[in-house]
Amino acid sequence: MCGCNTRAEVLLAEAIEPPTRTGRCTLTGGLWCSWYDDTEVTKTDIDHMVPLAEAWDSGAWQWTRQRRVEYANYLGDDRHLVAVSQSSNRQKSDQDVTTWIVPDNPSQRCRYLSDQVAVKLGWELSVDPAEQAAMRRIAEECPDTEVTVNPVP
Numbered sequence: 001m002c003g004c005n006t007r008a009e010v011l012l013a014e015a016i017e018p019p020t021r022t023g024r025c026t027l028t029g030g031l032w033c034s035w036y037d038d039t040e041v042t043k044t045d046i047d048h049m050v051p052l053a054e055a056w057d058s059g060a061w062q063w064t065r066q067r068r069v070e071y072a073n074y075l076g077d078d079r080h081l082v083a084v085s086q087s088s089n090r091q092k093s094d095q096d097v098t099t100w101i102v103p104d105n106p107s108q109r110c111r112y113l114s115d116q117v118a119v120k121l122g123w124e125l126s127v128d129p130a131e132q133a134a135m136r137r138i139a140e141e142c143p144d145t146e147v148t149v150n151p152v153p
Helices: 006-014 052-057 065-072 086-092 104-121 127-137
Strands: 021-022 026-028 033-034 039-041 042-047 081-085
Touching: 006 026, 006 042, 006 081, 026 104, 033 081, 039 081, 052 065, 081 086, 086 127, 104 127
Parallel strands: none
Antiparallel strands: 021 026, 033 039, 042 081
């Protein structure tokens, strides 16, 4: 996009009030909507929809180093990396849907599940039995939610 690092690219793409960009992509100011907890924030974290540790456990351990770097910095799908509040990102940490599903904003559970499934399928990551059971249980609450998968090159 603009030649910035991955974090800055996500921040620029998701800002509801864009930050000021100076120099070699130094960002100041800005405002973001953290949909994990329905909060407007000026300080954000960039969250991997499927956390790096979860991706590793789901098959990324078999990838080349280059593929893991591509995953960590992937900008080809807006659902992959999201700007969220620091507190919600730390609360989520490396948990999967068996233990974390946007507890501070239950109205977004279907979106979260859909995005999780799309990222897992796009990257051909596995789902363990407990995760699959949780996904099925949550999906029952989301009868009108569609999952669009963007296969990763």
